[in-house]
Amino acid sequence: MAYELSRFEKMTLLALDELEGKGTPEEITKVGEFEQQAQVMNAVSWLNSKGLVEVHDQERKYFSLMKKSAGSADLPERTALKYLKKVGGKCTVEEMQEESGLGKKISGIALGWLKKKKWANIVKQGGETWLEITNKGKKALRGKGKDEELIVQLLKEGELSEEDIDIYAAKKLLSRKEILKERVEVTRTIELTSEGYDVIKSGIEIKPEITQLTPEIIRTGAWEEAHIRPYDVKAFAPTYYGGKKHPLRRELEEIRRVFLEMGFTEIKYDFIQPAFWNMDSLFIPQDHPARDLQDTHYLRRPEKTEVKGKQVEEVKAVHENGGNTRSHGWGYDWSYEESCRNVLRTHTTVTTIRALSENPDAPQKFFAVDRNFRSEATDATHLSEFIQIEGVVMEENANLNMLIGLLKEFYSKMGFDDVKVRPSYFPFTEPSVEVFAKYGDDYLEMGGAGIFREEVTSPHGIKVPVLAWGLGLERLVMLRLGIDDIREPYKNDLSLLKSYSLL
């Protein structure tokens, strides 16, 4: 067959065949057992484009009474005629107006039609206008005119098409106001073309249709004999998201992957640390503002941790006078009690110094990605609890040039190829570095780095330089997700958690 026909097209052709080649969409719907007329109309437009059917549109007028009351009473001219007859075939216009019951306005209309239908003559006699019944008028008294019959017919039938009525009478009535109503209807007829007949003659087979596959259909192979109903693939369907890891987790895992690739070992220590590890062992003097209540969370419970070990004396000496290092120290009386106060750690550097203290022999590479706490109010750019990433390298040849090389390598693995460094300051590193990475058109502050001071490393028996760097996880995630409020990831709004893009 030359034509590829859909199921509905085939059904339409067969229905037309049954209707002897011609039918309205309604008829085709009925005969062809369609669910909806729209299916027929759709099929017809395809069949038409293939030249298998022709579509004829025919206008037909339908008439009905504007008001039922218009049909139940006589037309005014007939009322006037009846009055004329009653008064002996002649009366004055004035008389007619007053006595016939038509009223002045309607009498005018009646007068016009009496004259038009030639049922009466109007003559002037002795200064008055007279009406005189004509022969045609007398004849009219014996039966209704065609227009009046139409009214009766419509009163009975409601609406009739132009084919079923006297169209001349209808037009006459239409010219009068408020009697008839006209409606135009386009009737569509679908007619088979000779090509259509040929297609039918060559045979049309319609398979049963399947909407939803069932085990039955699959098992029996019924689908082979059937037609699986195609869907409107563009119809709306709500977006469906699956379970996802948290965006912070994904970034965190990416960073862990980079560190592991670069040969770093992961470390973890507790949130609760004595000030000794959080500050003293990092050469942060005991009166440093970062140790104030405005910056650091101290604990009411558990209040302190007794710090022990040979580092305690060494750290004390380094603070007071530089100890065994070449440093002058800070020059104050270091308090053991103060160093035992528990804090919620304020940076991951605690974690790295603890790991180095336990593993003081080079080479070592450690990293940590973990939570830290600051005693500051949370807003769009600050969190009182945040995740920090920190890496350290301890080796004989460690130097500033290596630190900068490491930073470039690390950030490039994180997707930042353009990295700049500037001098900076941290109490526990010297030299200190601030890292900027190009993102879009700007260089963004991406973290800090440096070489641990001798005052930091020496008390732990570390004899070679230690390179260290750190950055905040949340800021990276903000960049990746394009959000500008650092609190957003911790709001755990499912609409974001479900919809964010992994790539």
Place this chain on the structure above:
Amino acid sequence: MPVITVSMDELSRLSNTEPEDLLHLLPKMAVEVDNKKGDELWLEVYPDRCDMLSVEGIARAIRGYKNMETGVPTYEVKGSDVVTEVELSVQEVRPYIVTAVIENVDLNDEILKSLMDVQEKIHLTLGRGREKVAIGVHDLSTVKPPFVYKAVNPLTTSFIPLGYVKEMTLEDILKDHEKGQEYAHLLDGKDRYPLIMDSDENVLSFPPIINGELTEVNTESTRLFVDMTGTELKALEQSLNILCTMFAERGANIYRTTVKYGQKEREYPQLSPLEINISIQESKKLLGVDLSLDEIKSILGRMRYDIKEVHEDTISLNYPAYRHDIIHPWDVIEDMAVAYGYDRFVGELPSEPTFGKPLSSKKTEEAFTELMVGYGFNEVMNFTLSNPEKEFHKMELAETDDFVEIENPVNEESSCLRVWLLPSLMEDLKENRKNPLPQKLFELGDVVEKYNQKTRAAGVIFGPDAGFSKMKSLVDGLTRSMGIGSVIEVKGHPSFIEGRCASVIADEEEIGFFGEIHPKVLSNFELEYPVAAFELYMEKVEKILRSRDTR
């Protein structure tokens, strides 16, 4: 980090540098340009460089950096007969004082502002909020030396404090004066307060609180007396040097003064250079750059060091008395890196190989996460900071006294560390009420229970179909998929409906629990559909897995 405001025009003039060049240059010298509005620059100076807390100090550093003048700046200190006697009575209150006289100062509004600015910033940094250093600057022509520094009875001593017209006792100043209220805590517990007076018993200053009205400095003042009192002599000397050299940079004359502690006399300011030695090899090694001796010399000169002597590997250096931050040779080496230029380091990679490994617990945690995502759960991450209301009361639990409690919480919301995960997840459901049901959330995170930090894993199902049996199926599948399997036993838990809560047991140990949340708890979190929940103790899961590995 301290931020100072300077006039770009003035900095440009004092440093002989074009304004647009300043913006590129400053960051290379560790000064961050925080903001710029018209002629005003907001500059962040790191607290290790208090000598750069003034426009004069920054200009001095720039002139060196740009090789316009190198080496240690020399400042002449002339003699004077201004003496301050320290009485023993201050020993227990505020033991130290240093002083200086500055003359021939052309005090315009610009310089007065710079002076106020640097005082305030030194108070904050080196001064630790005026505790270690409190500065007073006085119009010397209004008073008559010698001065005396002593501790007096706060109830009976009075004078007119700056900004007032009426005499007040020291006691009243602490109570009623703005500065008194702000710094009263520095005199807590002292029964005598420090005071500086002249030979006619006129009060110059009530340190560390307020100066007297008498000695107020204005643009007409030409001779200034500077006092700095505090608890640490070194910090005082450094602060005095920073302030005096700042004036000297403006062409003022600095005069030596005497402080007498009984028979012992000290003279201030001491502006002669200080000494430090560095090793050439160590410098090159720490920087990772092969510098020639000439380069090293040039770099050090630009950072305002004088090379006294080079002997084999050792360079003996002089450095300016205002550099309070140099306590170790590496401090000098950092300066060398700054002068060399951080952007000139090409970078190299570590030379000694190491093999990284993840935390041993990560394998189990990653398996858990993979399983939960597979079950269609969305991961949440919540703060560890919590509060007893959420951890206990809203979960219908009795508050214990062994959770971590913060001494100085920022707010009531964050006054403790969480002891379990489910309250955080309940809070998340509350926040997600506007989103469609069902909702399935999980979290993997640390809690601190009985002061011990532990990793927990938890999940919740929220919606009309959430119930015990669904959760039972899930926990069963979950523990099997994690390679341990589990059995369950009835558990009573006030957060759950009685008879709809169970312990998860593996190797005869409870590794977690699950059940259907009690309607009271649901209402506490304003939830109107059932919630089924589980929480697992990850370190127990870990322990079982390890014991099976070795078996």
